Amino acid sequence: MARALVLKSTSEPLSLEVNPIPTAVPGSVVVKVLGLAVIPYLHAILDGSLPYSITLPMVPGSSCIARIHSVGPDAISLSPGKLVFCDLTVRARDDPNLAILMGIHGGAAPKLMDGEWRDGAYAEYAKFPIENVFPLNEEILLRKLGYSIEDLCTIPSHLIPYGGLSEIDVRAGDTIIVAPATGKFGGSAVTTALAMGASVVACGRNASTLQTMSTLFSSTGRLSTVILTGDVAVDTKAMIAASGNDGKGADAYIDFSPPEAAKSNHIRAALAALRPKGRAVFMGGIVGGVEINYQMVMMKSLRVQGKFMYEREMIVRLIGMVENGNLKLGETGTGFKTVGRFGLDGIQDALIAAKDTAGWGKQVVLLP
Ligand SMILES: NC(=O)c1ccc[n+]([C@@H]2O[C@H](COP(=O)([O-])OP(=O)(O)OC[C@H]3O[C@@H](n4cnc5c(N)ncnc54)[C@H](OP(=O)(O)O)[C@@H]3O)[C@@H](O)[C@H]2O)c1
Structure with a gap:
């Protein structure tokens, strides 16, 4: 019993x-x-x-x-x-x-x-x-x-963003925008993408959380932060500048917006900050629609997709990353x-x- x-x-x-x-x-x-x-x-x-x-x-x-x-x-x-x-x-x-x-x-x-x-x-x-x-x-x-x-x-907190990051083929050498980056899964997307070898542009409203992340992961040399202003043009410019890549824009974007962020402009800004043929994955909880610049998606040949959870083989790979020390757990590892x-x-x-x-x-x- x-x-x-x-x-x-x-x-x-x-x-x-x-x-x-x-x-x-x-x-x-x-x-x-x-x-x-x-x-x-x-x-x-x-x-x-x-x-x-x-x-x-x-x-x-x-x-x-x-x-x-x-x-x-x-x-x-x-x-x-x-x-x-x-x-x-x-x-x-x-x-x-x-x-x-x-x-x-x-x-x-x-x-x-x-x-x-x-x-x-x-x-x-x-x-x-x-x-x-x-x-x-x-x-x-x-x-x-x-x-x-x-x-x-x-582990599950990292596995969920790993599902989306894997789905859009994020690899070592890529630059990915994470917005919002200060939530449970957004923050874990930052850690996981860094562990996968990508450079990360972490975006959010909360300057203090972004500063803590910046300090914790400074040794990677691959994390930059953008404080969102809500102005699409200003935020797009800041994301592109933080992405490096000769001003061409980031390779990828992962979104973990909760329902209450449905009217926020960060999704438009992040899509606009992608390079041609950039990839985006929506993993948040927004109910209903968000405004997207259709013509820009078409002209830049962007790939935008959703992802629920992860696939079985992704669990095996993430456990491998933890056991091999790529993804370091604990307060000093993932925060x-x-x-x-x-x-x-x-x-x-x-x-x-x-x-x-x-x-x-x-x-x-x-x-x-
Ligand atoms: N695809 C999947 O399989 C999957 C799995 C699990 C969860 N989810 C979804 O993921 C979503 C996020 O979950 P979570 O646990 O990470 O949430 P959370 O910890 O509450 O984080 C929410 C994030 O959204 C930001 N935010 C809140 N309101 C905002 C607004 N009006 N404008 C801009 N940013 C705003 C917060 O920023 P501040 O720090 O500035 O407040 C924070 O970064 C949930 O809605 C959930 O349904 C999806």
Whole structure:
């Protein structure tokens, strides 16, 4: 038997229950959950104020760091005791373009959440699809590099921007505009792009956060910052100047705008600051349309696309970047600080503390 947090209704708080440990059937792995970061708006999903599609009752979910407890009979290389990263993006096996976020959002394949993959990792033990479980090199990560489980809990924050950066083929030697760069995922896009060998133009309204980033990553020699004024012409000029590249503009742009930035001019400015044949990826949460200069996109042959999460092979590559030391975790590496640690019985305090971790560089962790 093991403890799990269960949401029975959006009008009731999570209840801590004791249930049987899940069974690993073919195609699945059961893990002992070691740690996960609590997303800042989880409280709003659980109380229904953020109307994500969820099937109740359910155990909420997140990607997590875990140790394998048991494996289904078709597991070949995964075995009990192994340290692993477990991804919450569950894709339909008969149509991988359709996915849910386990324990958070029924997304495009609610049938998966209705049945087999309803319960997430807010528990002592959780069951994941076998293809969502990725081995971690414990010797390198915990001993040689000296990371804690909390440090490893920041992997998902980098994985999401890595999905977009990979999708538009950002490579060493490219210059990429990140705007806004001061949010949780925008900030992680800065760190991740630097780790990939790109030069970064980090743009935002918050001069103090940009200054902190600038200081932390000064040793790379590849980070410049632009304080957004809201004037498209002024911001475009500043982004082009910061991109170097003989004034031709940046190679790429990644956007992580939240809904409240829908009317901000930074997207227009960043697109205008791209060189001909530049690439842009939209990964934010804007609902509805944004104004884009159609003729400029056409005349400069720009490529503009969206990206939801990341693909499986990107998880393998990002873990490789962490194990090889390209992406350095921890407060001095990515700037991420753990500001709260809670057990399952402290979930209500964890949800409150996590609200304050929106923005770059902070996390609250649950250590079941
Ligand atoms: N594509 C995906 O798979 C995926 C995955 C996860 C999340 N997302 C989306 O990513 C978005 C960002 O999430 P987050 O956690 O990074 O948010 P966050 O930590 O709250 O950061 C928000 C960022 O937006 C900036 N901002 C807010 N209002 C603005 C405005 N009016 N004008 C210009 N900038 C503004 C903030 O700048 P200041 O510092 O100046 O306030 C900050 O840089 C969310 O909407 C989420 O839905 C997408």
